[in-house]
Amino acid sequence: MSTKSLLVTCRIDIAGRAHDCQANSRHRINKGDVRLKVRNGLGWDHYCSECAKKIFAKDLAKIAQLEKLEPEVTE
Numbered sequence: 001m002s003t004k005s006l007l008v009t010c011r012i013d014i015a016g017r018a019h020d021c022q023a024n025s026r027h028r029i030n031k032g033d034v035r036l037k038v039r040n041g042l043g044w045d046h047y048c049s050e051c052a053k054k055i056f057a058k059d060l061a062k063i064a065q066l067e068k069l070e071p072e073v074t075e
Contacts (some may be wrong), residue, residue: 006063009039015046030075 036052
């Protein structure tokens with residue numbers, strides 16, 4: 001049995017050209033900047049390091065909640 005993952009394919013890489021962050025168009029990713037690269041269908045979404053840190057913090061909190069293995073209460 002293969003190990004499953006909740007995470008989509010993602011990488012940390014260096015931008016080859018300048019472009020806007022996909023989470024906030026006011027954040028510019030310049031050529032040579034470190035960025036988060038996340039698989040989106042056949043393509044990739046790119047996030048600046050500031051937005052990547054926010055994504056990581058939010059996802060770590062969600063993983064910590066899931067790790068408790070407590071079902072969500074719904075009415």
